[in-house]
Amino acid sequence: MKQVVVAWLCVILTLFCSLRACHLYWSSTWELRSAGPSWPFRHNKIAPELEQRQQTHSINHHDQLNILGDQPDGLFYFAQISDLHISKYRPKGHTLHFLQFIQSVLPIIRPEFVVVTGDLTDAKDHKRITSQQYLEEWKTYKMAIDQQPWTNTTWYDMRGNHDCFDLPSWQSRANLYRSYGQSADLVENGQGIYTWQHSPSYGEYQFVAIDACPKRGPSRPFNFFGYLTSSTMDRLASALLKPSNHTFVFSHYPTTTMVFGVSQQGYTFRDLAKHYSVYFCGHLHRLIAGLGDVLQSYDPATKTLELELGDMKDHGMYRIVAVDNDIISFVDARLPLAPSTQLRSTPLIPLSADDKLEWPGKLPMAPVILITNPKESRFVLDNKEPLHRIQSSTHIRFLVFSDESPNQMTFEILIDGKPVIYDDNSNNIDHGDDDPETVNQTTSFITASPRYSGNDKHPLWTLPWNPSAFKDGSHVLSIKVKSASGQTGKSSVIFRTDGRRTKIGGGAGEWIISTHMSTVLQCITLLSIVTMLTLLLIPRFYTDREVSERLLARIHAIDQHAPVGGFRSLQRQILVGALRCLQLPSTQPSVWYGTFSFLLALVTLPWFKAEFIPSGETPSEKFGTFYLYGMVFGTEWVPIADTWMFAAEEVCLDVGVFFALFLLHSVPSELLICGHVKMNRPDDTLQNQRSVIESPWFKGIEVLYWLWRMSEMVALASFYGGIWPTLIQNILVVWLIFVGITLGTSLCSPSNANSNGPNNISAPGKLSWMANGLDGCDGCAKATLKPSIMLDQQYQQEHGTLEPEDCHVVDLDYRFSNSSSSGSSASSTPFNRSPRAKNRKRNRHQ
Template sequence: MFYFVHTTDLHLSRFRPKGHTYHFLHFIQSILPVVKPEFVVVTGDLTDAKDKKRVTSQQYIDEWDVYQTAIKEKVTVDWYDMRGNHDCFDLPSWQSRVNYYRTHGHSANLVEQGKGVYSWQLNRPTGKYQFVAIDACPKRGPSRPLNFFGYLTSKTMDQLENALISKPYNHTFVVSLGDVLKSYDPVTKSLELELGDLKEHGLYRVVAVDHDLISFVDLQLPLDQIPKKGPVNSQGLVQPMQDDKIIWPHLVQPAPAILVTNPKDARFSIPSKEPLWRIRQSSHIRFLVFSNETVENLQVEILIDGKLHPHPASFVGSTKNPLWAASWDPSLFEDRKAHQLTVRVTTSNASVGTSNTIFRVDTHRIKISGGSGEFIIKSKMSTVLQCITIFTMAAMLLLLLIPKFFAPQYETDVYSKKRINRLLLRIHTIDQTKKKTPYLKIQKSILTWSFRFLQLPQDQPIVWHLTFIYILALLTLPWFRANFIPSGATNAERYGIFYMWGMVFGGEWVPIADTWMFAAEQTTLDVFAFFFLVTWRGTDASDLRCRGAVVGQRYTSDVKTAAAPPVIKEKHRRQLNEMAWFKGLEVIYWLWRSSELVALASFYGGIWPTLVQNINVYWMLFSGYTLAFGKNGVMCKRKKQKNRILVMVEGCMACQQHDSVISLVEEENEKKIPLNDEGNALHYNSSASINATTLTQEEEQQKIGFMVPSTSSGSSSCSSSTPFDGLPHVKSRKRQLKI
């Protein structure tokens, strides 16, 4: 058996007295002497490299001095480290004077010799074990925020391949910078177990290999014994050094830590690579106990499925290997079910440590149930960001180009006009139904948005052309030029050109995935969002409603006066984007997205060149102008709702009937024909005007699954008060018609 300690994200900082540097010092002084591991491996982000306000970033020599000096003074075991993205913030190259990892990193020589990959081995009686460390920092490290993803060059990949397949080993551990996600890959049949940070949460991991069974436990510093904020100097900086020596904090007393090695946790088993059959054949429960107390002062209690284990535990290890064991019969648990093993250790001062292990003895593994974390690990995030960006751009190009093929391009384009009329007819047909199902509502929304996009090239040609040109520019041209690496010695090192596909520094291509992250944000939140808003404003859904089926339409008449004409009041409901509060949200959203570009400029060189030489800035100016002064813009005065003229669609019976009523009322007003007492002076042959279009209406009704009652054919006088599907008689000619 052997075990080692893994920790990550130290983030030693001269500006952060809470956690960070002091957690690192407590880890070295109070944890390592108790655990006594074979070695320690630190996977990146050794220093914080951020300023006091966490806006800009640079490498600080004093943070690296604390890191190097603390290891030299207190660490007595092998120490392996590698860089994270914070360790290559604002870094022109490996040979740069500000690459302090090269001079202060404990494994810097190994990283340089292995070109980003190095390995070490352990030989034990049970076999050989290999450990491979990967430095995925980019060749040129921009300042934050565009330095989150790392990548491996082709040479680094070759080095990694050679390290992994050169010789056979019992187990190979690959270590690199990660987070807190855990996942099992059924394709490679391997585990990916990321770890939380030491800087704030005080987390570290102990990994043990017991007869080729790999077990681990994530532990935490005793944060209740550590002050929330450590001491600072007169300048407010964290400087725990005096005369080139560390000023160590007080010792803390961690609770007993327990790591069960047999039976191992079934959630993290690897059936194809571990001898899980040994669990079934084992005779003892085995576990490690790490504590400041002597063995005599420890009280150990074992429970399985909540029941006290009948056999007591005894210490069978040594000062370098704190192993405990208790007899057990694994055949009692061969029921193909999961069981829980609980080990509780109590010290003389009543400090308690507990470990819970879910195990099986039939070699089957249990799902980790990592939720979204498993998806994030299994999906390559850079590929996900690329797909989001490309899909968004492709969708917008299709929405721009399809109307050019299907919408009318000139006055004599009869077929396209018929296509548009048929689309409107289907919208009107849905409007005429009294009870709209969810399916019909969704169908109407799809048809309405289809009409908006089809009308965009003719309705707003400037928007169409500039959006199309801008998307092509994003795909092919550089986005902006900026001072990405301020610490560079020359302009070629400092200034880079940003493409969607990567960055260019002095003619050198850097395929950093952060460009895709920025591109996904810009295309979805800036380009597509404003394209959507402008298209939405192009045509109002209320303008597309059927004239004869207006929601909330009311007909009133003065029954006291026979000469009183009908007053047709149509209640128009405004769209969501016509509301004042929604327009206010549009302004706030535009200001927020514009502030993001200003913030980007504050990171990378200011107004020149980051703002001036940035095509996204000009898109934001255009979109802001369009939202303010374009069609139905925030600053434009709109006609009152009651003065709108609804669209009349050829082939719609309700529109024809509604228009006929209006015509007859105007005729009566002009001719001043008196009405009789019964109100039957108005005669209208409804079928004569709509026979030519009824077939089209019925066809559309059949498509969406309902029929509207048709008017009776033949010429007859209107004896009913509502002869045209609920439309009233006109009983007066004195009042003006109001719509």
């Protein structure tokens, strides 16, 4: 009865803590919620606006009779770069790559404008531990743009997470972007959202920039996610709901690393995403191990593209985006490699005393090719592009960016591996598998050669073709350009003339960019906590030993079938896990209460306090409190999703792993094995598993793992102010100390029935019923004779030969002890000889 009362009290406490957790989450996200109309009415209001926008697109795309021919009409292009990480400490890439882009690439591609999507500076110290805003890095960025050799372009930029490291507020003196950013005034006036337009004679194109940096920027590493409050979403909605041929959105953060609020009109970001065509971003640096080679995705619900660009810092990546008669195409290119002498000679901060920039030498650049017609079918935008113009086009169109004159270039253009062939009337012919040379000899058709159709503003090349010859399925267009200096450029696209899309095929990168990472982290964290609480609470309602005996009987039944593999092995592991959970409250009550209390503390209490923003001028600006749901500075919540990322790691690695170890040690594997297996199959894999878990090297791994997790806490303190308050006021440290004491007690205690700690599973009155074999198990019953023989051998070694009647006495004593009550700690065992055997020996020697 007492155990049931304790169980219900624990459940009531859990429910109370759940209410407290909901209150904290509600408080932390109030800036993200809408105070306007309720959600059910949101779609009713947005539907007419979306329909009006689609009608506008329909007029622009279908009613105009633009022909993709051999003239540079209806064409413009711009450039995007991202993640410059201008650094005063990093010698490779970083500053040098940015200067090489301005010096060697920009005068050749000559875009309408350049957009820099964040992380303008690196803001890390020489050890890459602490972070702050460095004046030298910001000056280098500004002077590079102000003193660029080719000045006939406009720059737009926005902040990234590195640009708001250690930033108390926008008005803070530490916010150097406010003085040195190209678009700082636009960001400030638009309160995080600003727009600009490109309005040629053939259309209206809108560009929207988003500054999603947190309003208080902690130092690294808790500054990876961005977010948009409800008021910012209002301004974004005002910008996106304007009609245009195309709207392009730029932000440093991919949508997977953003937390979006809801506008006052009830619009979510997905609602607004239906009103733009492409979302350009950076931030992820192509990830690692090739995961980020294709960080591109298409959302069929909103019919939009999201395109992440690799960094300028290490990979030297830049992007050219062209809009050709409302069909959007792009190419991602890399900087040419710099000679090693240039890498050694370029200073980290190439500024003189009077702020004059020292430019690196100009690099030779291979031709860069951007194919605009036919369009790459993997990036087709349904209902947002006039794809019918591909079917009615008369020419293949592509841009070639090179510093050499057009007449010095040679081309190789293939479709599906074959040269493009046309007749004197410029009509393409699909010759199937015919040899082009044979075709040329027997017909009047000749191999096509491209013609330069551009001007000083648009380096356009065209080639006549007949799209109807490629109306079936997907095809590959490959273009190779060789300059007079021997530099070679290549480009290829997969295209369809029927306007249908093909899969991007980005693998893990496409999945990452299309998910919502903060939601995934929240699910992982909460699901892990709920799972562990469930495993802790359920055994409190099953304290009757009969339940454990039934589980053990099923385990023994599986053990008697050799070998135990496949489904039987999985079934056994599940049963063993259930039995361990049931025995944890009784065998390790301190561990049970400690784990249960800590899990509730994670969702209701602050985790730790730290100096998150060292540049703050007041304690409320410097010091913040870390909760599962965000950070608190003074009385102000910052709903940054970095807390969920850190929580997912800590809950899984610090709580989940040690909780699993506690369960593993709650019942030794030896006591779970049927006696028949112990006696007759000593080499069984089950016995080997037992020896692995209880071996010294496994215990050593436990110690090393604990030391690693504790070192992570020390590393956290090195980021945020040292021992005080980060380590002292930290419930994670308290938990790790508790775990260390518990594991240390088990390692220092002898492995016998009288030991204490996690390995004290066979303490008197708890699991002795398991140690003496399971009543009713045939396998355990068959194993009763073997221990008696072992006892006889041991007795003979110590006291000489036993008489036959002594063997019978010992065997009867063993059988009696094996069937006696297991609750008494004084019960006799085969290894604790009975008084009757001792009396027989004494009488014999008298």
